[in-house]
Amino acid sequence: MPVSLSIVIPAYNEEKRLPATLDRVREYLSTSQDPDWECIVVDDGSKDGTADFVNRTSATERRIRLVKNPGNRGKGYAVRNGMLSAQGAWRLFSDADLSAPIEELPKLQKAAEYNGAVIALGSRALDRSLVSVHQSPFREYSGRFFNLAMRTLTGLPFMDTQCGFKLYRADAAQKVFERQIEEGFSFDVEDLVIAQCLALKMVEVPVRWANVEGTKVSAWSGAKSFIDLVSIRGRALRGRYDCPD
Numbered sequence: 001m002p003v004s005l006s007i008v009i010p011a012y013n014e015e016k017r018l019p020a021t022l023d024r025v026r027e028y029l030s031t032s033q034d035p036d037w038e039c040i041v042v043d044d045g046s047k048d049g050t051a052d053f054v055n056r057t058s059a060t061e062r063r064i065r066l067v068k069n070p071g072n073r074g075k076g077y078a079v080r081n082g083m084l085s086a087q088g089a090w091r092l093f094s095d096a097d098l099s100a101p102i103e104e105l106p107k108l109q110k111a112a113e114y115n116g117a118v119i120a121l122g123s124r125a126l127d128r129s130l131v132s133v134h135q136s137p138f139r140e141y142s143g144r145f146f147n148l149a150m151r152t153l154t155g156l157p158f159m160d161t162q163c164g165f166k167l168y169r170a171d172a173a174q175k176v177f178e179r180q181i182e183e184g185f186s187f188d189v190e191d192l193v194i195a196q197c198l199a200l201k202m203v204e205v206p207v208r209w210a211n212v213e214g215t216k217v218s219a220w221s222g223a224k225s226f227i228d229l230v231s232i233r234g235r236a237l238r239g240r241y242d243c244p245d
Contacts, residue, residue: 002036002089003087003088003089004036004037004088004090005029005032005036005037005089005090005092006039006040006083006088006091006092007029007037007038007040007093007094007102008040008042008091008092008093008094009021009039009040009041009042009082009093009095010044010079010082010093010095011043011044011046011054011096012043012044012045012046012050012075012078013046013047013048013050014048014096015046015048015049015050015053017096018041018050018054019053021096021098022041022054022057022064024098025039025098025102026039028102032106037088038063038064038065038086038087038088039065040064040065040066040067040085040086041054041064041065041066041067041096042067042068042069042079042081042082042085043066043067043068043069044077044078045069045070045071045073051066051068054066067081067082067085073183074183074184074185074187075184075185075187076180076185076190077183079177079187080177080180080183083168083173083177084173084174084178086173088170089169089170090109090112090167090169090170091167091168091170092105092165092168093164093165093166094164094165095164095165097212098212099209099211099212100122100163100164100209101208104122104165107205107206107207108120108122108166108167108205109167111203111205112169115203116201117201117202117203118168118169118171118172118200118202119166119167119168119172119195119200119201119202119203120166120167120203120204120205121158121160121163121165121192121203121205122160122164122166122205122207122209123159123160123204123207124160124209125147125160126160126204126205126206127206130206130208131208131209131210131211132209132210133211134211135211143162146162146225146226147159147160147161150229153229153230153232153233154189154196154229154232154233155196156192156193156196158192158204159204160204161188162185162188163207163209165207172195172200175194175195175198175200176194176195176198176200177191179194179241179242181235181240182231182232184224184225184228185225186225186229186232189228189229189232190228190235193232193236193241194241194243197236197241197243198243198244199244
């Protein structure tokens with residue numbers, strides 16, 4: 001049966017948060033305009049009961065399924081694995097904490113349709129009044145500095161590349177994620193650089209967002225993200241993404 005929409009959720013030790021998350025996703029999709037949907041939880045080598053919970057859930061709801069990474073490979077690897085395993089005509093990846101509510105999905109769908117875009121990025125920066133619960137001042141200002149460095153190095157125009165709420169049309173997802181190399185938290189930037197190189201139409205969309213405690217981003221991961229920007233820029237210049245001239 002054709003699938004109109006795939007929801008991809010990367011998960012590492014999310015046994016406690018997933019029950020409420022999947023209930024909310026399932027409740028929303030049951031009343032949405034996408035009756036033929038699937039939800040893929042990508043287990044990134046969790047040490048808790050994440051995989052067992054998803055398997056139990058999928059036994060009664062066949063549209064929810066588990067994809068397992070070969071060990072703990074990183075969020076970028078998990079999202080790539082899920083997006084390439086998905087079957088939907090459109091594919092959303094969302095953080096397991098639903099910091100951007102699933103109910104914001106229609107904003108991305110409508111913006112993509114209106115602008116003729118194949119990728120729609122949820123953004124916390126375009127309208128900060130939509131952020132109801134903020135990160136710590138240190139993380140917020142670090143994020144703004146990262147965005148400035150990102151725009152300077154890559155030429156991408158977006159004000160927020162790190163929001164975990166992005167919608168891809170199936171063909172765009174295939175082209176982008178099969179070229180992705182980064183496996184950590186810098187994958188968002190790399191994917192958008194690849195999309196830019198492929199001349200894929202993208203649109204940035206303000207969404208509601210509320211910080212949820214329990215981030216998996218360590219201080220080292222945050223610092224490494226700046227180094228990764230240089231690597232991504234270098235790969236693009238060397239033609240590593242196999243994009244047309």
